Amino acid sequence: MDLFGNEEPNALQPPLAERMRPMKIADFVGQPELIGKDKIVNKAIASGKIFSMILWGPPGSGKTTLARLISKEVNAQFHQISAVSAGVKDVRNIIDRSRMNSRNGIATLLFIDEIHRFNKAQQDALLHAVEDGSVTLIGATTENPSFEVISPLLSRCRILKLDPLSESDLEKILQSAISQDKVLKNYAVSLDETAQSFLLTSVNGDARKMLNAVEIALSLSTPKPGNPLVIDLSLMKTALQQRNLLYDKTGDYHYDTISAFIKSLRGSDPDAAVYWLAVMLEGGEDPLFIARRMLIFASEDVGNADPHAMMLAVSGFQAVHSVGMPEASIVLAQMATFLASAPKSNASYMTLMNASAIVKSGEMPDVPLHLRNAPTGLMKALNYGKDYQYPHQRPEHFVKENYFPKSLKPQAFYRPTNIGHEKLIRERLEKLWPERYKSDKKEPSR
Numbered sequence: 096m097d098l099f100g101n102e103e104p105n106a107l108q109p110p111l112a113e114r115m116r117p118m119k120i121a122d123f124v125g126q127p128e129l130i131g132k133d134k135i136v137n138k139a140i141a142s143g144k145i146f147s148m149i150l151w152g153p154p155g156s157g158k159t160t161l162a163r164l165i166s167k168e169v170n171a172q173f174h175q176i177s178a179v180s181a182g183v184k185d186v187r188n189i190i191d192r193s194r195m196n197s198r199n200g201i202a203t204l205l206f207i208d209e210i211h212r213f214n215k216a217q218q219d220a221l222l223h224a225v226e227d228g229s230v231t232l233i234g235a236t237t238e239n240p241s242f243e244v245i246s247p248l249l250s251r252c253r254i255l256k257l258d259p260l261s262e263s264d265l266e267k268i269l270q271s272a273i274s275q276d277k278v279l280k281n282y283a284v285s286l287d288e289t290a291q292s293f294l295l296t297s298v299n300g301d302a303r304k305m306l307n308a309v310e311i312a313l314s315l316s317t318p319k320p321g322n323p324l325v326i327d328l329s330l331m332k333t334a335l336q337q338r339n340l341l342y343d344k345t346g347d348y349h350y351d352t353i354s355a356f357i358k359s360l361r362g363s364d365p366d367a368a369v370y371w372l373a374v375m376l377e378g379g380e381d382p383l384f385i386a387r388r389m390l391i392f393a394s395e396d397v398g399n400a401d402p403h404a405m406m407l408a409v410s411g412f413q414a415v416h417s418v419g420m421p422e423a424s425i426v427l428a429q430m431a432t433f434l435a436s437a438p439k440s441n442a443s444y445m446t447l448m449n450a451s452a453i454v455k456s457g458e459m460p461d462v463p464l465h466l467r468n469a470p471t472g473l474m475k476a477l478n479y480g481k482d483y484q485y486p487h488q489r490p491e492h493f494v495k496e497n498y499f500p501k502s503l504k505p506q507a508f509y510r511p512t513n514i515g516h517e518k519l520i521r522e523r524l525e526k527l528w529p530e531r532y533k534s535d536k537k538e539p540s541r
Contacts, residue, residue: 111279112306115272120164124271124302125157125264126257135255136161140168145202147225147232149210149240149249152257155301158235161257162206171204171231172196178212183220190224203230210234211243218245225251239350259300266295268302272309283323284313290331297335308334349380353388356431360389361396365435372424372431382423386412389430400440400515407433438515446509453503460500493527507531 108114117123120140123130130136139145145165150158159175166173174189186205193203205221207213224230225248232252236243240254260268269291273279286294286309298304309326312334318324326334352375359367375385386408393408411430415423454460469479484494499505507528511521525532 108278110307111272111276111310112303114276115268115306116160117164118167120168123157123160123164124267125260126161129255129257130161135253136165140165143169145169145171145204145231147230147252149234149236149244149252149254150257151236151238151240151254153237153259153300155298155303155305156257156259157302158257159206159208162204162233162235165233166204166206169202169204171202173204173206175206175208178207178209178217181207183217186217186220190220190230193224193230197229204233205230206233206235208235209237211236211238211240215245218248222247222251260302261300262295265298265300265302265305266291269295269305269309272306279309279313282313282318284309284326285323286326286331287328289328290326293328294331294335352378352380353385356385357388357392357396360392360431360435361439363435363437363439365432368431368435369428372427376420376424376427382415382420382427383412385427386415386430389427389434392434395444396439396441397434397437398440398443399517399520400438400442400512402516404434404437438517440512440514440517442509442511442517449508453508457502460502463497463501466498505531 120130120137128134150161152158162175163173165171172193174192176185176189189203189205193205196203210218221230221232225232234240234244234252240249244252269286273284273286294305294308298308308331312326312330313324315333316324316326316330352371356368356371356375359371372385376382390405390408390412393404397404408430411426414426418426464478464481465483467474467479469475474480484496486492486494486496497505509524511517511524513521521532
């Protein structure tokens, strides 16, 4: 308390975001597809049959709050641990207690924050208890569970996707905090229109970050007793320091952004590609990761339409490795603009996919004798390599030969396009293998 009976904004108390957690499910803001009328969470609470689930969503979207509210609504014993600090021993202790609770008719809800940080062994420790219902598991993750949670655990849980809170949701939470929180009410805190608009836009759907910013702004100010504190744009910018980019180089948005980048390259849009490149670089992405993905792209999506693409990508990767940031960003921009502008062909990639499909659908092929290696006398006696015709001893360094196994009819897995350098490749193959290639004069479909 200060001399006037007001609670100090920096007094020892829970953060504003913690103080503003709703106490009942009806007060939860956002996620209407999950907790709206007749939606999955409300139906489960109404039935009293809560299932194990993984709450997947960005920071500040309400995962922890929702888990606590579910526990309250169904009168379950609630245990919360963080995968950052907890281990198998902690999990097993809770499971042991949950089994004792089961014998007494008490349900146990185990909430694991950042469950994606548990390794396979730690996740394995949960399986049996979740399977037999001793524990109802609610895991929270910002990562795509498909990549971060083991399949046996995923099969025992429902995946519920939470979205970033909308600006209208954030505004409801903000106004609720201003009108209900004791500290903010004591100082009659409000935000002017420009500060509020900047705040709602800057936090990218993260309610926790929004409330933390308001609390920081209050602590940075020197409110006078009896005078309302109006947080202006300048104070809010200071509290936020910089606009919070949603980009997280270890999170799900990381994969979404690199996907947008690659698809812009594939779509031959150098402008969009460099925009997403800038998003990643400003977010602190590893430049070698970006260069590595462009290496793959050069082969998969440009391929033989422009063989120089692979050479440039390899050189670019080496340059990024040698130069480092910030200058490496210039190299990445050159790579991105070249690859986006280059003619495109995924024919090499599709060749592998087509051949792999045939291999997977049939038996292990028997390698014809004339194609086998014969490094020993015994192998030669068994006719390994017999009658093999060496192309370099023939005109044009080519000989008509069957290189397929006897069980498989020769066919054109590789279907070069009529784009760029690949047009020349196609013309040569039509001359060498007319029975495969001249029958298809149209542009290959993908």
